[in-house]
Amino acid sequence: GEDVEQSLFLSVREGDSSVINCTYTDSSSTYLYWYKQEPGAGLQLLTYIFSNMDMKQDQRLTVLLNKKDKHLSLRIADTQTGDSAIYFCAEGSLRSSNTGKLIFGQGTTLQVKP
Amino acid sequence: DGGITQSPKYLFRKEGQNVTLSCEQNLNHDAMYWYRQDPGQGLRLIYYSQIVNDFQKGDIAEGYSVSREKKESFPLTVTSAQKNPTAFYLCASSIDRLAGLAGELFFGEGSRLTVL
Secondary structure (H helix, E strand, O other): OOEEEOOOOOEEEOOOOOEEEEEOOOEEEEEEEEEEEOOOOEEEEEEEEEEEOOOOEOOOEEEEEEEOEEEEEEEEEOOHHOEEEEEEEEEEHHHHHOOOEEEEEOOOEEEOOO | OEEEEEEEEEEEEOOOOOOEEEEEEEEOOOEEEEEEOOOOOOOEOOOOEEEEEEEEEEEOOOOEEOOOOOOOOOOEEOOOOOOOOOOEEEEEEOHHHHHOOOOOEEEOOOOOEEOO
């Protein structure tokens, strides 16, 4: 079945780059997303990438997609304390087009140390 | 301002009681969703609704019920049949189901339910 996996925790120092990784199993994935959840709050869409792209850059965020290995990563440059949050990887495929359903990973907690 | 409002933010329930979580949106979105979040797990879809008066079961619908009598509202009832209801519940909406597929989900701030 469809599955999305992430490591649960990442700790970095302020100013360093953070790289959060995600693997997925559904080869028919059409869209891959990164959401951010701050403590006690809902999720906010950070960025997304279509499956026919390899890379997408948006200010401090860089998304890399390796379709062969079904591996997605989110790089945050010059990480700030305000970036501390849980980051969720999610995938959507044409097979779920009847539902609009996304499959979410477990979430990676990013801790930024001053 | 447009957005999604969930209430209550915190709720305590005794075993055997039904509780209803409210979700209201003024974004004029057709599609609405309920997710459950547990520590160390991803979001799991409970129910979703693509249009008024229609809803479908998600992956973990057992012990839950919903209604969609109005476009703006999608309340979730956690029944006594739900074996492990303590969790963080998130409501979301999208313009339509295709926008939901594209990841354009707008989330509420969540409701934390604790069963005593």
